[in-house]
Amino acid sequence: xxxxxxxxxxxxxxxxxxxxxxxxxISEHNRLYWYRQTLGQGPEFLTYxxxxxxxxxxxxxxxxxxxxxxxxxxSTLEIQRTEQGDSAMYLCASSPGTGVEKLFFGSGTQLxxx
Amino acid sequence: xxxxxxxxxxxxxxxxxxxxLNCDYTNSMFDYFLWYKKYPAEGPTFLISISxxxxxxxDGRFTxxxxxxxxxxxxxxxxxxxxxxxxxxCAASGGERDDKIIFGKGTxxxxxx
Numbered sequence: 750x751x752x753x754x755x756x757x758x759x760x761x762x763x764x765x766x767x768x769x770x771x772x773x774x775i776s777e778h779n780r781l782y783w784y785r786q787t788l789g790q791g792p793e794f795l796t797y798x799x800x801x802x803x804x805x806x807x808x809x810x811x812x813x814x815x816x817x818x819x820x821x822x823x824s825t826l827e828i829q830r831t832e833q834g835d836s837a838m839y840l841c842a843s844s845p846g847t848g849v850e851k852l853f854f855g856s857g858t859q860l861x862x863x
Numbered sequence: 864x865x866x867x868x869x870x871x872x873x874x875x876x877x878x879x880x881x882x883x884l885n886c887d888y889t890n891s892m893f894d895y896f897l898w899y900k901k902y903p904a905e906g907p908t909f910l911i912s913i914s915x916x917x918x919x920x921x922d923g924r925f926t927x928x929x930x931x932x933x934x935x936x937x938x939x940x941x942x943x944x945x946x947x948x949x950x951x952x953c954a955a956s957g958g959e960r961d962d963k964i965i966f967g968k969g970t971x972x973x974x975x976x
Contacts, residue, residue: 753906782963789872791952791966792907805963840906851897852964854906 751775753855755841761861762831769827770858772841778853779846781824783816786838786857798824799846831862866890867955869967877975882940884970886953889934893955897964898927898938901950910951911938915958940972948974 754773762768774781779800784792795814796806800821813831818824828835838859842852868887876882884898894915899907913920913927913936920927926939940947953967 784966789968791867791869791954791968794963794965797963842906851909851912852907854908856904856906 753841753843753853755839755855755858757858758856759859759861761863763863764831764833766831767827767829768831768860769825770839770841770860772824772826772855774823774841774843775853776822777845778843779821780844781818782842782844782852783824783826784840784842786840787836792840795826828860831860833862836860836862865967866893867953867965867967869953869970871970872968873971873973875973875975876943878945879942882938882943882947882972882974884938884940884951884953884972886936886938886967887934888936888955890955890957890965891934892957892961893965894958895956896927896929896936897954897956898925899952899954899966901952901969907952943972943974945974945976948972 756771782797783795786792796816798818801818813829816826838857840857842854844850844852866889897912898910900910901907911922911925911927913929918929929936950969950971952969954964956964
Protein backbone atom coordinates (compact mmCIF):
# COMPACT_ATOMS: atom_id res chain seq x y z
CA UNK A 750 0.00 0.00 0.00
CA UNK A 751 1.84 3.05 -1.27
CA UNK A 752 -0.92 5.55 -0.56
CA UNK A 753 -2.65 7.97 -2.92
CA UNK A 754 -0.22 9.60 -5.32
CA UNK A 755 -0.78 12.92 -7.09
CA UNK A 756 1.27 14.45 -9.86
CA UNK A 757 2.52 17.11 -10.16
CA UNK A 758 2.87 18.49 -6.62
CA UNK A 759 3.03 22.04 -7.93
CA UNK A 760 1.89 23.64 -11.18
CA UNK A 761 2.33 27.24 -12.25
CA UNK A 762 0.54 28.29 -15.40
CA UNK A 763 -0.57 31.39 -17.22
CA UNK A 764 -4.19 32.39 -17.43
CA UNK A 765 -5.88 30.80 -20.42
CA UNK A 766 -3.70 27.70 -20.51
CA UNK A 767 -4.98 24.16 -20.01
CA UNK A 768 -3.67 22.00 -17.17
CA UNK A 769 -4.07 18.32 -16.33
CA UNK A 770 -3.48 16.61 -12.99
CA UNK A 771 -3.12 12.91 -12.33
CA UNK A 772 -4.17 10.85 -9.34
CA UNK A 773 -3.21 7.25 -8.62
CA UNK A 774 -5.43 5.85 -5.87
CA ILE A 775 -4.60 3.05 -3.48
CA SER A 776 -4.74 -0.14 -5.52
CA GLU A 777 -8.09 -1.92 -5.45
CA HIS A 778 -9.87 1.16 -4.12
CA ASN A 779 -13.06 1.51 -6.13
CA ARG A 780 -13.97 5.03 -5.13
CA LEU A 781 -11.98 8.08 -6.20
CA TYR A 782 -12.76 11.66 -5.21
CA TRP A 783 -11.54 15.08 -6.30
CA TYR A 784 -11.68 18.03 -3.93
CA ARG A 785 -10.42 21.60 -4.16
CA GLN A 786 -9.12 23.59 -1.20
CA THR A 787 -8.37 27.29 -1.00
CA LEU A 788 -6.75 29.19 1.85
CA GLY A 789 -8.88 29.22 4.99
CA GLN A 790 -11.45 26.84 3.55
CA GLY A 791 -12.11 23.15 3.90
CA PRO A 792 -11.90 20.70 1.02
CA GLU A 793 -14.69 21.46 -1.46
CA PHE A 794 -16.24 18.48 -3.25
CA LEU A 795 -15.74 18.48 -7.03
CA THR A 796 -16.60 15.00 -8.29
CA TYR A 797 -16.28 11.30 -7.55
CA UNK A 798 -16.07 7.96 -9.32
CA UNK A 799 -17.13 4.42 -8.58
CA UNK A 800 -14.66 2.45 -10.69
CA UNK A 801 -14.81 4.18 -14.10
CA UNK A 802 -18.30 5.66 -13.62
CA UNK A 803 -18.54 9.32 -12.63
CA UNK A 804 -21.28 9.39 -9.98
CA UNK A 805 -21.68 13.09 -9.38
CA UNK A 806 -20.19 16.41 -10.39
CA UNK A 807 -20.56 19.46 -8.19
CA UNK A 808 -22.94 22.13 -9.47
CA UNK A 809 -20.24 24.64 -8.61
CA UNK A 810 -17.92 23.11 -11.18
CA UNK A 811 -17.86 24.98 -14.47
CA UNK A 812 -17.74 23.27 -17.84
CA UNK A 813 -14.04 24.08 -18.01
CA UNK A 814 -13.42 21.26 -15.55
CA UNK A 815 -13.50 17.64 -16.63
CA UNK A 816 -12.43 14.46 -14.89
CA UNK A 817 -11.94 10.94 -16.16
CA UNK A 818 -11.12 7.55 -14.76
CA UNK A 819 -10.94 5.51 -17.96
CA UNK A 820 -10.01 2.09 -16.63
CA UNK A 821 -11.17 2.45 -13.08
CA UNK A 822 -7.63 2.94 -11.82
CA UNK A 823 -5.90 6.34 -12.12
CA SER A 824 -7.84 9.53 -12.74
CA THR A 825 -7.12 12.83 -14.47
CA LEU A 826 -8.58 16.25 -13.77
CA GLU A 827 -8.33 18.78 -16.60
CA ILE A 828 -8.96 22.49 -16.34
CA GLN A 829 -9.33 24.30 -19.64
CA ARG A 830 -8.72 28.03 -20.13
CA THR A 831 -7.51 28.49 -16.58
CA GLU A 832 -8.51 31.59 -14.61
CA GLN A 833 -6.85 33.16 -11.59
CA GLY A 834 -9.76 31.96 -9.47
CA ASP A 835 -8.75 28.38 -10.23
CA SER A 836 -5.64 28.79 -8.07
CA ALA A 837 -6.05 26.26 -5.26
CA MET A 838 -4.89 22.94 -3.86
CA TYR A 839 -6.49 20.06 -5.76
CA LEU A 840 -6.84 17.00 -3.57
CA CYS A 841 -7.52 13.45 -4.64
CA ALA A 842 -8.79 10.77 -2.27
CA SER A 843 -9.76 7.13 -2.56
CA SER A 844 -11.70 4.59 -0.53
CA PRO A 845 -12.49 0.87 -0.85
CA GLY A 846 -16.01 1.80 -1.93
CA THR A 847 -17.97 -0.54 0.29
CA GLY A 848 -20.10 2.24 1.72
CA VAL A 849 -19.59 5.39 3.69
CA GLU A 850 -16.10 5.21 5.02
CA LYS A 851 -12.96 7.15 5.58
CA LEU A 852 -11.13 8.64 2.64
CA PHE A 853 -7.40 8.36 2.07
CA PHE A 854 -6.05 11.62 0.68
CA GLY A 855 -3.03 12.35 -1.47
CA SER A 856 -0.76 15.31 -0.78
CA GLY A 857 -2.46 17.39 -3.43
CA THR A 858 -1.47 19.46 -6.46
CA GLN A 859 -0.98 23.16 -5.77
CA LEU A 860 -2.08 25.17 -8.82
CA UNK A 861 -1.06 28.79 -9.27
CA UNK A 862 -2.58 30.68 -12.20
CA UNK A 863 -0.70 33.88 -13.05
CA UNK B 864 -24.64 27.33 1.70
CA UNK B 865 -22.35 25.87 4.34
CA UNK B 866 -23.84 22.56 5.42
CA UNK B 867 -21.02 21.80 7.85
CA UNK B 868 -19.93 24.70 10.03
CA UNK B 869 -16.88 25.11 12.20
CA UNK B 870 -17.30 28.54 13.73
CA UNK B 871 -13.95 28.74 15.51
CA UNK B 872 -11.13 29.38 13.02
CA UNK B 873 -8.52 28.75 15.70
CA UNK B 874 -8.08 27.42 19.21
CA UNK B 875 -5.13 27.51 21.61
CA UNK B 876 -4.83 24.95 24.41
CA UNK B 877 -2.15 24.29 26.99
CA UNK B 878 -0.27 21.01 26.61
CA UNK B 879 -1.82 18.33 28.81
CA UNK B 880 -5.23 20.00 28.94
CA UNK B 881 -8.38 19.06 27.03
CA UNK B 882 -8.98 20.38 23.51
CA UNK B 883 -12.61 20.66 22.43
CA LEU B 884 -13.38 21.34 18.78
CA ASN B 885 -16.96 22.02 17.77
CA CYS B 886 -18.95 21.45 14.61
CA ASP B 887 -22.55 22.17 13.59
CA TYR B 888 -24.44 20.88 10.59
CA THR B 889 -27.63 21.94 8.88
CA ASN B 890 -28.55 18.95 6.73
CA SER B 891 -30.77 16.55 8.69
CA MET B 892 -30.03 13.84 6.11
CA PHE B 893 -26.44 13.55 7.30
CA ASP B 894 -25.98 10.33 9.23
CA TYR B 895 -22.24 9.74 9.28
CA PHE B 896 -19.66 12.14 10.64
CA LEU B 897 -15.88 12.20 10.47
CA TRP B 898 -12.97 14.23 11.78
CA TYR B 899 -9.81 14.74 9.75
CA LYS B 900 -6.49 16.24 10.75
CA LYS B 901 -4.23 18.15 8.36
CA TYR B 902 -0.60 19.19 8.64
CA PRO B 903 0.89 21.79 6.25
CA ALA B 904 1.82 20.46 2.79
CA GLU B 905 0.03 17.17 3.43
CA GLY B 906 -3.41 15.84 2.60
CA PRO B 907 -5.98 15.41 5.39
CA THR B 908 -5.75 12.18 7.39
CA PHE B 909 -8.67 10.39 9.00
CA LEU B 910 -8.95 10.67 12.75
CA ILE B 911 -12.25 9.30 14.03
CA SER B 912 -15.85 8.86 12.89
CA ILE B 913 -19.32 8.35 14.33
CA SER B 914 -22.57 7.01 12.97
CA UNK B 915 -25.84 8.75 13.76
CA UNK B 916 -27.03 5.70 15.69
CA UNK B 917 -24.42 6.48 18.35
CA UNK B 918 -23.84 9.51 20.53
CA UNK B 919 -20.23 8.82 21.44
CA UNK B 920 -17.20 7.13 19.93
CA UNK B 921 -13.82 6.86 21.57
CA ASP B 922 -10.38 6.00 20.20
CA GLY B 923 -7.49 6.50 22.58
CA ARG B 924 -7.12 10.19 23.37
CA PHE B 925 -9.85 11.13 20.89
CA THR B 926 -13.58 11.11 21.60
CA UNK B 927 -16.33 12.36 19.33
CA UNK B 928 -19.74 13.28 20.75
CA UNK B 929 -22.86 13.63 18.60
CA UNK B 930 -26.01 15.52 19.60
CA UNK B 931 -28.48 14.87 16.78
CA UNK B 932 -31.26 17.04 18.16
CA UNK B 933 -28.91 20.01 18.23
CA UNK B 934 -27.16 18.99 14.99
CA UNK B 935 -23.89 19.38 16.81
CA UNK B 936 -20.79 17.30 17.26
CA UNK B 937 -17.57 17.84 19.11
CA UNK B 938 -14.10 16.32 19.18
CA UNK B 939 -12.34 16.01 22.53
CA UNK B 940 -8.59 15.42 22.73
CA UNK B 941 -7.29 14.46 26.15
CA UNK B 942 -4.53 15.07 27.04
CA UNK B 943 -3.45 17.48 24.31
CA UNK B 944 0.06 16.96 22.96
CA UNK B 945 2.35 19.17 20.84
CA UNK B 946 1.88 16.86 17.84
CA UNK B 947 -1.84 17.63 17.92
CA UNK B 948 -1.16 21.11 16.55
CA UNK B 949 -2.82 20.99 13.13
CA UNK B 950 -5.99 21.97 11.28
CA UNK B 951 -8.99 19.80 12.14
CA UNK B 952 -11.84 19.33 9.67
CA CYS B 953 -15.29 18.14 10.55
CA ALA B 954 -17.01 16.25 7.72
CA ALA B 955 -20.41 14.67 7.13
CA SER B 956 -22.13 12.31 4.74
CA GLY B 957 -25.71 11.29 3.94
CA GLY B 958 -24.76 7.62 4.09
CA GLU B 959 -26.35 5.30 1.56
CA ARG B 960 -28.64 8.05 0.28
CA ASP B 961 -25.80 10.43 -0.61
CA ASP B 962 -22.38 9.18 0.36
CA LYS B 963 -20.18 12.03 -0.82
CA ILE B 964 -18.39 13.65 2.09
CA ILE B 965 -18.82 17.37 2.82
CA PHE B 966 -16.20 19.23 4.86
CA GLY B 967 -16.29 22.24 7.15
CA LYS B 968 -13.78 25.09 6.92
CA GLY B 969 -11.57 23.72 9.66
CA THR B 970 -10.25 24.82 13.05
CA UNK B 971 -6.55 25.42 13.58
CA UNK B 972 -5.48 23.97 16.92
CA UNK B 973 -2.36 25.32 18.64
CA UNK B 974 -1.00 23.32 21.56
CA UNK B 975 1.00 25.63 23.82
CA UNK B 976 4.00 24.33 25.80
